[in-house]
Amino acid sequence: MKTFASLQAMSVPRKTTLLFMILVSGMLFVGSFAHLGLSRMKYEFDILYSKYTLPMIQLESLKDVYTVNILDTLREIEGNEVGVKDGKRVIELAQELVYRSWREYKASLEIDESDWIVQIFRNWGLTPEVDKQTPTLTLKEDLIGRTEERIVRVNAILEGMFEHFEAYETEEAFALLRESLYPAIHSVNIHLSQLIHFSLEAANAGKQRTERVYVSTFEWIIMGVMIAIIVAALFAAIILQHMRSLYANLEKTVEEKTKELVALNQGLEKRVAYEIEQSRQKDEIMYRQSRLAAMGEMIGNIAHQWRQPLNALALLIQSFQTKQMHGKLDEPFVDAQVEQGMMLANSMSKTIDDFRNYFHAGREKQVFNLCENINQTVAMMRNFYAKDAIEITLTCKGDCEAFGYPNEFSQVMMNLLSNAKDALEKAQGERWIVVEIEQAGEVNCVRVIDNGGGIPATVLERMFDPYFTTKHQASGTGIGLYMSKQIIENQMHGTIRAFNTAYQFKGQDYEACAKIEIKIPTQEVPTKG
Numbered sequence: 001m002k003t004f005a006s007l008q009a010m011s012v013p014r015k016t017t018l019l020f021m022i023l024v025s026g027m028l029f030v031g032s033f034a035h036l037g038l039s040r041m042k043y044e045f046d047i048l049y050s051k052y053t054l055p056m057i058q059l060e061s062l063k064d065v066y067t068v069n070i071l072d073t074l075r076e077i078e079g080n081e082v083g084v085k086d087g088k089r090v091i092e093l094a095q096e097l098v099y100r101s102w103r104e105y106k107a108s109l110e111i112d113e114s115d116w117i118v119q120i121f122r123n124w125g126l127t128p129e130v131d132k133q134t135p136t137l138t139l140k141e142d143l144i145g146r147t148e149e150r151i152v153r154v155n156a157i158l159e160g161m162f163e164h165f166e167a168y169e170t171e172e173a174f175a176l177l178r179e180s181l182y183p184a185i186h187s188v189n190i191h192l193s194q195l196i197h198f199s200l201e202a203a204n205a206g207k208q209r210t211e212r213v214y215v216s217t218f219e220w221i222i223m224g225v226m227i228a229i230i231v232a233a234l235f236a237a238i239i240l241q242h243m244r245s246l247y248a249n250l251e252k253t254v255e256e257k258t259k260e261l262v263a264l265n266q267g268l269e270k271r272v273a274y275e276i277e278q279s280r281q282k283d284e285i286m287y288r289q290s291r292l293a294a295m296g297e298m299i300g301n302i303a304h305q306w307r308q309p310l311n312a313l314a315l316l317i318q319s320f321q322t323k324q325m326h327g328k329l330d331e332p333f334v335d336a337q338v339e340q341g342m343m344l345a346n347s348m349s350k351t352i353d354d355f356r357n358y359f360h361a362g363r364e365k366q367v368f369n370l371c372e373n374i375n376q377t378v379a380m381m382r383n384f385y386a387k388d389a390i391e392i393t394l395t396c397k398g399d400c401e402a403f404g405y406p407n408e409f410s411q412v413m414m415n416l417l418s419n420a421k422d423a424l425e426k427a428q429g430e431r432w433i434v435v436e437i438e439q440a441g442e443v444n445c446v447r448v449i450d451n452g453g454g455i456p457a458t459v460l461e462r463m464f465d466p467y468f469t470t471k472h473q474a475s476g477t478g479i480g481l482y483m484s485k486q487i488i489e490n491q492m493h494g495t496i497r498a499f500n501t502a503y504q505f506k507g508q509d510y511e512a513c514a515k516i517e518i519k520i521p522t523q524e525v526p527t528k529g
Contacts, residue, residue, distance in 0.1 A: 022228070025228075027228070055108045055195075055199050056196050056199045056203070057103075058101045058105045060196065061101050062105075062192055065097050065098055066094075066154075066188055066192075067189065069091070069093070069094035070091055070095075070154075070185060073094070074091075074177060074182075077177075078174060078177060078178075088165075091158060102148070106144070109144075121454050137149075139453055143195060144195065147188065147192065150188045151188060153184055154185055157181045157184055158181065159174060161181060230308060253454040308381070308384065309345075309347055309348050311384070312340075312344050314342060315384070316341050320334075345417070365403055365404050365492075365524065366403070366405075366406065367401055368401070368404070369401055370400040370402050370404060370409075370437050371396035371400050373409060373410055373413075374410075374437060374446070375394060376410070377413045378392050378435065380411075385417075388424070389431055390421060390432065391430075391431065392432075393505075394435045394437075397437065397439070398439035398441045401522055402444050403492075403523050405492075408487045408492075409486075413435075413448075415483070416484065419481065420448060420452060420514070421478065423452030423453065423455075427451060427452050427453060431452075432450070432451055432505055433448065434447075434503070434505065435449075436499070442523065444519065444520050444521075446519075446520075447516070447517050449501070449513055449514070450514055451510045451512075452502040452514055453514075454496060454514050455514045463481055464481050464485045464498075465482060467482075468482075486495065492520050493518050493520070494521065495518070496516065496517070496518045496519075497516075497517055498515070498516050498517075499517075500513065
């Protein structure tokens with residue numbers, strides 16, 4: 001009662017200050033506890049990843065190494081698809097990956113998964129050390145030891161097998177491969193699968209522990225909020241009693257606040273206009289960034305376009321050395337090679353100029369002859385392709401005059417021919433590329449056909465997507481066909497599509513051929529909007 005009487009005797013400002021302090025204290029308590037709970041949950045999630053999820057990834061990587069790098073290589077050695085020396089190098093690299101992944105996996109097992117608060121108290125000596133050994137952990141450690149023994153045994157069998165090969169004891173090596181090595185590798189993969197199962201169980205337990213932390217944190221936060229609300233409501237009721245005595249002054253206060261509101265509205269209008277201007281500037285920045293990204297794609301495409309001419313220049317340079325070694329270096333040969341080299345250098349220079357001007361607003365389209373344009377491109381590449389036994393055939397029907405950018409169209413053709421050449425690398429027998437050009441009304445049609453076995457369905461759906469490539473990252477960027485599509489459709493208002501078809505070449509029928517078909521208008525197409 002005395003405490004309540006003293007509260008009643010307080011002035012309104014002091015009561016308001018006390019209410020504010022209670023609210024701030026309650027919010028600080030709730031915020032601090034929420035931060036503590038979130039930190040604990042984050043720590044649990046980090047442990048869940050570094051101690052359970054990451055080891056599963058490492059174990060899966062180990063299985064992939066044994067299955068893809070080692071087991072498949074051994075099968076290729078057994079089937080004489082790969083030489084023993086090459087196979088041994090691949091397997092040695094795979095063994096290094098195995099050792100590294102296994103060390104990282106074992107290191108992840110040393111991570112202490114105790115709650116970080118418990119770890120702090122343990123470091124201060126306030127909490128005794130707990131024996132973490134359980135039947136499951138003991139079984140897991142035993143499984144880890146047996147897996148490590150199997151890995152060592154596989155390495156020993158591999159060493160023995162290659163010793164047989166080096167001693168030309170092929171039958172003994174293959175016998176060791178079939179009777180000992182294959183079962184040992186399968187045994188390692190089985191043990192790795194069991195370890196992955198243990199990690200999954202541990203991850204599930206960690207998830208349940210995280211859920212418990214979340215539930216307890218949520219309950220404490222709710223409790224703190226309720227206490228703060230109750231105390232604040234009590235003080236608010238006390239203050240409300242005094243507010244009734246101040247009602248006479250409210251009209252004046254409301255009038256003053258109304259004036260302030262009007263001023264605030266005026267300020268808000270100015271702020272809205274300012275924010276609109278800021279948003280417009282942000283849009284402009286994003287537009288410029290998109291242009292910069294597109295220019296980055298152009299740079300990647302220059303590298304894509306230069307790779308083939310650079311290879312051709314390298315072959316030209318080597319031809320001088322070859323002729324010199326055989327004493328056949330004469331003036332006609334030098335003139336011919338220099339002419340071809342200058343043609344390649346000029347083409348590379350034009351590539352720089354073309355892509356440098358790609359986004360230039362003042363660039364103008366022009367009417368050009370498709371047959372001449374494609375013939376120049378094919379002439380520059382025919383000799384280079386002939387070294388890979390690839391025959392390029394060009395047929396043209398009609399005048400075939402188009403309206404657009406001749407240099408960019410040449411680069412599109414180089415992209416298509418280069419992709420056809422890549423598809424023909426694995427083709428057996430005769431290799432050919434046919435380029436057909438014909439005019440039908442106000443549309444020119446260009447078809448590029450090769451007998452490289454056609455385009456897989458999964459590739460056909462995405463081949464014009466940006467950065468999609470079937471090559472290794474070191475060999476392709478995946479922007480050649482994408483930029484070809486942009487040039488044909490956006491810059492020249494045409495269409496480009498790909499499909500598989502049958503084709504007859506020199507009287508012989510080919511069932512699986514890839515065809516890229518381009519259609520571009522013969523005259524300027526009016527721009528919409």
